Amino acid sequence: QVQLVESGGGLVQPGESLTLSCTASQYISSSSPMGWYRQAPGKQRELVASKSSITTDYADSLKGRFTISRDDLKTVSLQMNNLKPEDTGVYYCWTEIFVGASLREYWGQGTQVTVSS
Numbered sequence: 001q002v003q004l005v006e007s008g009g010g011l012v013q014p015g016e017s018l019t020l021s022c023t024a025s026q027y028i029s030s031s032s033p034m035g036w037y038r039q040a041p042g043k044q045r046e047l048v049a050s051k052s053s054i055t056t057d058y059a060d061s062l063k064g065r066f067t068i069s070r071d072d073l074k075t076v077s078l079q080m081n082n083l084k085p086e087d088t089g090v091y092y093c094w095t096e097i098f099v100g101a102s103l104r105e106y107w108g109q110g111t112q113v114t115v116s117s
Helices: none
Strands: 004-007 010-012 018-024 034-039 046-051 056-058 066-070 075-080 089-099 102-107 111-115
Touching (some): 018 111, 046 075
Parallel strands (some): 010 111
Antiparallel strands (some): 089 102
């Protein structure tokens, strides 16, 4: 069982920056993806960014403003610049790893990001 713990959410004004961090309870292979999803009020959860040693993916609408990094085998961060009100939502850390022969997803509890003046 992998536990993911997010930190760094909060209230910021439009145009400001924020960095989210997520730490896993065990090492996650660099070939396994770690990343971030978000869910805005009344909307479905959507991919923000994910990163592995094989590929890095971003939501098209966020390219250039958000940067994901794998700091070590337990931590993934999300640097968010020029935040907009539409970036408001709960941000979830995510990973997908093999447990035996099965591919399993794990989620953090979420951290709230609010962008408002």
